[in-house]
Amino acid sequence: xxxxxxxxxxxxxxxxxxxxxxxxxxxxxxxxxxxxxxxxxxxxxxxxxxxxxxxxxxxxxxxxxxxxxxxxxxxxxxxxxxxxxxxxxxxxxxxxxxxxxxxxxxxxxxxxxxxxxxxxxxxxxxxxxxxxxxxxxxxxxxxxxxxxxxxxxxxxxxxxxxxxxxxxxxxxxxxxxxxxxxxxxxxxxxxxxxxxxxxxxxxxxxxxxxxxxxxxxxxxxxxxxxxxxxxxxxxxxxxxxxxxxxxxxxxxxxxxxxxxxxxxxxxxxxxxxxxxxxxxxxxxxxxxxxxxxxxxxxxxxxxxxxxxxxxxxxxxxxxxxxxxxxxxxxxxxxxxxxxxxxxxxxxxxx
Amino acid sequence: xxxxxxxxxxxxxxxxxxxxxxxxxxxxxxxxxxxxxxxxxxxxxxxxxxxxxxxxxxxxxxxxxxxxxxxxxxxxxxxxxxxxxxxxxxxxxxxxxxxxxxxxxxxxxxxxxxxxxxxxxxxxxxxxxxxxxxxxxxxxxxxxxxxxxxxxxxxxxxxxxxxxxxxxxxxxxxxxxxxxxxxxxxxxxxxxxxxxxxxxxxxxxxxxxxxxxxxxxxxxxxxxxxxxxxxxxxxxxxxxxxxxxxxxxxxxxxxxxxxxxxxxxxxxxxxxxxxxxxxxxxxxxxxxxxxxxxxxxxxxxxxxxxxxxxxxxxxxxxxxxxxxxxxxxxxxxxxxxxxxxxxxxxxxxx
Numbered sequence: 001x002x003x004x005x006x007x008x009x010x011x012x013x014x015x016x017x018x019x020x021x022x023x024x025x026x027x028x029x030x031x032x033x034x035x036x037x038x039x040x041x042x043x044x045x046x047x048x049x050x051x052x053x054x055x056x057x058x059x060x061x062x063x064x065x066x067x068x069x070x071x072x073x074x075x076x077x078x079x080x081x082x083x084x085x086x087x088x089x090x091x092x093x094x095x096x097x098x099x100x101x102x103x104x105x106x107x108x109x110x111x112x113x114x115x116x117x118x119x120x121x122x123x124x125x126x127x128x129x130x131x132x133x134x135x136x137x138x139x140x141x142x143x144x145x146x147x148x149x150x151x152x153x154x155x156x157x158x159x160x161x162x163x164x165x166x167x168x169x170x171x172x173x174x175x176x177x178x179x180x181x182x183x184x185x186x187x188x189x190x191x192x193x194x195x196x197x198x199x200x201x202x203x204x205x206x207x208x209x210x211x212x213x214x215x216x217x218x219x220x221x222x223x224x225x226x227x228x229x230x231x232x233x234x235x236x237x238x239x240x241x242x243x244x245x246x247x248x249x250x251x252x253x254x255x256x257x258x259x260x261x262x263x264x265x266x267x268x269x270x271x272x273x274x275x276x277x278x279x280x281x282x283x284x285x286x287x288x289x290x291x292x293x294x295x296x297x298x299x300x301x302x303x304x305x306x307x308x309x310x311x312x313x314x315x316x317x318x319x320x321x322x323x324x325x326x327x328x329x330x331x332x333x334x335x336x337x338x339x340x341x342x343x344x345x346x347x348x349x350x
Numbered sequence: 351x352x353x354x355x356x357x358x359x360x361x362x363x364x365x366x367x368x369x370x371x372x373x374x375x376x377x378x379x380x381x382x383x384x385x386x387x388x389x390x391x392x393x394x395x396x397x398x399x400x401x402x403x404x405x406x407x408x409x410x411x412x413x414x415x416x417x418x419x420x421x422x423x424x425x426x427x428x429x430x431x432x433x434x435x436x437x438x439x440x441x442x443x444x445x446x447x448x449x450x451x452x453x454x455x456x457x458x459x460x461x462x463x464x465x466x467x468x469x470x471x472x473x474x475x476x477x478x479x480x481x482x483x484x485x486x487x488x489x490x491x492x493x494x495x496x497x498x499x500x501x502x503x504x505x506x507x508x509x510x511x512x513x514x515x516x517x518x519x520x521x522x523x524x525x526x527x528x529x530x531x532x533x534x535x536x537x538x539x540x541x542x543x544x545x546x547x548x549x550x551x552x553x554x555x556x557x558x559x560x561x562x563x564x565x566x567x568x569x570x571x572x573x574x575x576x577x578x579x580x581x582x583x584x585x586x587x588x589x590x591x592x593x594x595x596x597x598x599x600x601x602x603x604x605x606x607x608x609x610x611x612x613x614x615x616x617x618x619x620x621x622x623x624x625x626x627x628x629x630x631x632x633x634x635x636x637x638x639x640x641x642x643x644x645x646x647x648x649x650x651x652x653x654x655x656x657x658x659x660x661x662x663x664x665x666x667x668x669x670x671x672x673x674x675x676x677x678x679x680x681x682x683x684x685x686x687x688x689x690x691x692x693x694x695x696x697x698x699x700x
Contacts, residue, residue: 144591208557208558209594242559294593
C-alpha cells in the first residue's frame with residue numbers, strides 16, 4: 001500500500017480558526033507524526049507559534065496562508081475536519097497556492113478534493129498529487145484470517161466506547177516501543193492515525209464485506225518490516241452504530257494481544273446517551289469470545305483516560321481499580337506513558 | 351426507501367445459460383417473489399418452460415431473448431450473478447431491447463448498469479429506470495438503536511456460517527406467516543432478497559459506519575405497515591471475512607427474536623477451509639452476548655438445512671439433535687415448512 005507522504009517530508013498543516021483546541025488532527029500530526037511540520041495555517045493566530053498554544057508539541061510558526069510559509073514544503077495537510085467533513089470555501093486559496101507550488105495536498109474530509117476540477121487540473125499541471133485519505137483503495141480484499149500468522153507481534157487497541165483513546169493509545173505504544181529500541185509501527189485505520197503515519201485506510205468508509213480484509217492486508221504488508229505492529233481500533237463491539245468497524249478490525253488484525261481502552265468517568269456512550277458504557281469485564285468477554293473463532297486474541301493490558309483526574313494520586317487510584325477489573329496491568333499512556341504495558345505485551349525488548 | 355419494482359409488476363428474468371441450477375437469484379424471484387414472472391431468458395433452454403426444469407416453481411416460458419417475450423412487461427431483472435458480478439457483453443442486446451420498450455432494468459451486479467452511457471441514454475429517452483440494487487443509497491444514516499422500539503415484531507435470521515440459508519429461512523418465515531393471515535414482510539439485505547421483495551439494501555456494499563443505521567432505517571420505515579418483519583441476516587459473527595456485516599445487522603435490527611440457521615453436515619466455513627463451523631451453542635452465546643448492550647435479542651428458534659438428508663426420518667433426527675443443542679424448537683423451512691417456528695416466535699397469530 002502506497003503512502004500519502006514520507007517520514008522526511010516537510011508538511012504545512014491547515015487549521016484555520018481552530019488551532020489547537022479544535023484541530024485534533026493537526027495536533028496529532030504535530031505530536032506523533034514522523035514528518036517535519038514547517039508551519040501551521042491559522043489566520044486568527046497568525047504571528048504566534050505552536051509553542052504559545054501547546055507547549056508540549058514540536059514548535060513551528062503559525063501563519064495566515066500558504067503564501068507566508070517561509071521556504072518550501074512537500075505537502076499541505078488539511079488538519080481539521082469540521083462536523084460533516086465538508087471542505088470550506090475559505091480554504092480554497094491555500095489549496096490552490098500549494099498545488100501551484102507543486103506540493104501534494106492531503107485531506108481526510110468527506111468531500112473529495114481530488115474530484116474538484118480546479119484542484120485536479122492544478123495538480124496535473126504542476127506535478128503534485130491530491131490524496132483523499134478517507135477514500136478506500138479501489139481493490140479491496142476479503143479477509144482470510146491470515147494476519148494471525150503475521151511475522152510480527154500484533155497488538156490491537158479496542159475500546160468500551162468510540163472516541164475513548166484507541167488512536168492515542170496505539171501511537172503512544174508505538175512511541176514507547178521505539179524509545180526502547182523496538183522496531184514498532186502503527187497500522188492506522190482512521191483519518192488522524194493516517195495523517196500521523198502517512199499511510200493507512202479509513203475503515204469507516206470501507207464496505208462491510210472488506211473491513212477485515214483491508215486490515216489483514218495492512219498487517220501482512222507491514223509485518224515483514226517490523227517487530228511490533230500496533231493496529232488502531234475503531235468503534236466498539238457493543239455499539240449501536242460502530243460495531244461493524246470494531247468487529248471487522250478485530251477479525252482482520254488477528255492480534256496476539258488486545259489493549260482495552262476505557263474512560264472511567266464516562267457513563268453513557270458518546271453521542272448515544274441511551275446506552276450505558278459497558279463495564280470493562282463485560283467488554284473483555286465480548287472481544288475475546290468474538291475473536292476466538294478466527295484467532296484467540298486476549299486482552300493483555302488496559303489503557304485508561306485519566307485526563308479529568310485532579311491529581312496523579314487520583315489517577316493511580318482509578319488505574320488500580322481498572323487493573324482489578326481487568327486482572328491485567330493498565331496505564332494512562334498520556335499521563336504516565338505506555339512503557340509499563342510493553343513488557344507485558346511480549347513486545348518490550350529489541 | 352423507494353422500491354425497485356412493485357408487487358404487481360410483470361418481470362422478465364435474464365438467466366442465459368444458467369437456468370435453473372446456476373441462477374439462484376432467478377429461482378429465488380420465481381419461488382418467493384410477489385411480482386409476476388412472465389418469461390425467463392435462457393437461450394440454451396429456449397422453447398422449454400420453467401416447469402420442465404423446476405417443477406415446484408410458478409410456471410413461465412423460457413425464451414431466447416427479450417424480442418421473443420409475448421406481450422409487455424414492466425422490468426427486466428438480471429437474475430444471475432457470475433462470480434465477480436461482472437456484466438456480460440452477451441446480455442447487452444436484451445438490456446437494450448428492454449430499455450427501448452420503456453421497461454425498467456434491475457440488476458444486482460458489481461458493474462453498474464446505470465453508469466453505462468448507452469443504457470443511461472436509452473433509459474432517458476424511453477422513460478425506463480435502471481436500478482443497480484447493490485449500490486447503497488446516497489444518504490446513509492448512523493445507527494441509534496431505535497429499531498428496538500419498532501412498532502412490529504422483528505425477527506432476524508443469523509447463521510453459524512455465511513451461505514447457510516438465512517435468506518431462505520427469512521422468506522419462508524414471511525410466507526408461512528402470510529399463509530396464517532399475519533401481515534408479514536421481509537427486510538432484505540442481499541441481492542436475492544432485494545430482487546424477491548423489490549426493495550432493500552445490499553449490506554455488503556455499505557460502509558462499515560452505516561451498516562447498523564441502514565438496517566435500523568429499513569426496520570423503522572416498514573414497521574408501521576406490518577405486524578411481523580423478518581430481517582435477512584448476512585455473514586456470521588465469528589467469520590474471518592463477513593463478521594462486520596453480521597454484527598452491524600444484529601445491532602441495527604434490534605430484533606425481538608433471532609433464528610439461528612445451521613448446516614449440520616458442514617464442517618468448515620464455506621470458502622474458508624481453515625476454520626471449523628462454530629457449534630450452535632457457541633454461536634447462540636456470541637449473538638446474544640454481543641446483541642445485549644444494544645438490545646437483548648434471544649435465539650428463540652433454529653433453522654436447519656437438511657437438504658442432503660436421505661430421508662425425512664434422518665432429517666428429523668438431525669432436527670432433534672439441533673433442538674437439543676439450542677434448547678429451542680427448530681425446523682428445516684424448505685423440507686418441513688416454517689410454520690412450526692411462528693407461534694414460538696410470538697408472531698403466530700393475525
